[in-house]
Amino acid sequence: MDSYEHLLEKAYKNVKVVEQSSERFEIPKVIGSVAGKNTIISNISEIAGYLRRPIEHLAKFLQKELAASGKIDNDRLILNTKLNSQKVNEKLQSYAKEFVICNVCGKPDTEIVAEKGIKFKHCLACGAKSPIKSKI
Numbered sequence: 001m002d003s004y005e006h007l008l009e010k011a012y013k014n015v016k017v018v019e020q021s022s023e024r025f026e027i028p029k030v031i032g033s034v035a036g037k038n039t040i041i042s043n044i045s046e047i048a049g050y051l052r053r054p055i056e057h058l059a060k061f062l063q064k065e066l067a068a069s070g071k072i073d074n075d076r077l078i079l080n081t082k083l084n085s086q087k088v089n090e091k092l093q094s095y096a097k098e099f100v101i102c103n104v105c106g107k108p109d110t111e112i113v114a115e116k117g118i119k120f121k122h123c124l125a126c127g128a129k130s131p132i133k134s135k136i
């Protein structure tokens with residue numbers, strides 16, 4: 001018969017497995033500050049890295065969605081308008097939905113592929129291909 005300790009050890013192992021497989025996809029929150037008329041997002045490269053998309057692509061999307069022009073400077077994104085972080089966080093969610101999260105299985109393990117001028121999200125988890133509507 002299994003000892004209590006042994007059972008406990010087994011239970012812990014099972015818990016760990018569950019934790020790993022249900023790891024949540026959570027985009028890092030924007031670290032932003034307003035300086036004069038600009039908003040500086042200082043963790044844009046961390047966010048782009050988490051989403052596994054080029055920082056330039058993410059920056060372009062945010063500029064369009066937030067109707068601001070901007071530039072990348074020393075791994076920071078400087079937008080020429082005053083914004084609150086909440087609004088930027090919402091746009092990051094839209095970005096993830098459009099360019100990162102699989103439409104079929106909801107996993108973030110996708111890559112962008114282009115076929116005949118149309119861009120698709122190709123899911124590495126379930127193999128689905130979903131067209132991307134945004135022109136960015």
Ligand SMILES: [Zn+2]
Nearest residue numbers: 102105123126
């Ligand atoms: Zn999928």
